[in-house]
Amino acid sequence: MKLFSTEDWDLKKDVFTIPNILSMVRILILPIYLKIILNATSKTDFYIAAGLILFSGLTDMLDGLIARKFNQITELGKLLDPVADKLTQLAIAISLVHYYPAMWLLVIVLVIKELFMLISGWLLLQYDQKLDGAKWFGKVSTAVFYASMFILLLFPKAPKSILYGVIGLTLFFLLLSFLLYGREYYYLFKEAKKNKHQA
Template sequence: MAYNRKEIFTIPNILSIVRLILVPVFVSFYLNAASAQDYRIAGIIILFSGITDLVDGIIARKFNQITDIGKLLDPVADKVTQAAIVFCLMVRFQYMWIIVVLFLVKELSMLIWNIVLIKKNKKLDGALWYGKVSTAVFYACMTIMVAFPTISDAVANGLMAITGFFLFLSFILYTKIFVQMHQSGN
């Protein structure tokens, strides 16, 4: 499938590309941080990425800039960014592996369900409200953990628990929708 320049170079698509470019920048800042300021910069990068994720969707809908390439780019940028964050945070926070497992299970499950549904000529169009809430909570909690790596274990564990709860809730609710779509007639 060929795309024309007008479909590729929309503001939402450019914002998604910027988010992808920011991933190695974030990873480098976070893993090589030598001062509190370096961690804050890494946190600002994540905050900026989260805000552009929100803004690109608003712009796409408001200015009719929804494109097929954008439907691919946006979720890829989201998942690559989120994966980079949780894997980096595993270096500093003992129980982050639980969030990594929840994240991987949720995302792999959604990928598998989407493949199953595509084979039935069905698809879920865009994120549902609980996916958006889960993403917002993820970015809020993880930004705090990135920017303030010396927070107490209790606060870090609380932020991970909140993030984990919303990841799990999103996983359960999406699974319910996917099962319903799978079982509905063709």
Template sequence: MSTYNRNKWVTIPNILSCIRLLLVPLFVLTYLKSTEPIHYYYAALLLLISGLTDLLDGWIARKYQQISEVGKLLDPLADKITQAAIIFCLLTRYEWMWSIILLFVAKELFMGICNLVLLRRGTKLDGAKWYGKLSTAVFYICMFFLIAFPTIATSQASLLISITAFFLSLSFILYGKIFIQMYQATKR
């Protein structure tokens, strides 16, 4: 019988991930109720705080050996919930966000299913790859500008959405390649 060990999951990185999860409804409410530019700045500030806690939790976890199984679940969960909230909020303002929704959902479903298949075969993808991290960084930067500057020109908004879509697609393709290689290796 396993015993409960609070120290294994109550770590600074895990607390930061929980804070990120708590920031999601606050961000959504702030963004959706925004009517003046200052309100959008508040929403962007919440997103910036969320991004900083994301950077900090990973750095602290690695530097102080506070990597935990709970953290391996919480961190990506907080990332995906935050990203989904951003996408759906921005869909209320920019109709081309549907392309990001399609890519995001397809990529996450694909990766989730592939991870389950690989787990059943006794292996798993261990951690995010550089292109996943780059895609996430580009996503947050582009979405930050769309949130902070609601009066941005349509052409500039379309460019930011296109850049995000390109990096999401690139990440999707490169992760797909890795999953296929890992799957084929487990067949041998």
């Protein structure tokens, strides 16, 4: 089964749309962010890194709004947007382990969650079904993640109790999202198997 076909792509209509360009920009700024944060020597470096994450988070919200409002939803965009999201979240989480060791918990849960969703999504395709877009709890988790990482970058000298509280809050919403997506996939698999037996 093909997830999408490039045979009939119109570059202007299907590839070089504003939402897709924004997703590509989010991916391209990751090496810049990583170079700055992993070699940070001053508050200014942290502020610049925080600014890049803020920009990334805003473009993440904008590309979806623009895609829906101006009918620029494409098959490439459906693939590119979540890839940009996951790469960005992973890059931020891993980079901050250098400053906050507790971030390893976040990295582990994030990787397990994304692998679960990737494998579950692929298995669902075998039944010609897929999850119908991001759910509210996924969006809330992503918003909390970006806000929390922005705080960690902007206030690296804040009391450790506050910083680790922020990490704990992020971990809570990530786990909540993981559990609720797990439930969604469970019901989707259950429905898919039921339909297969009835066919």
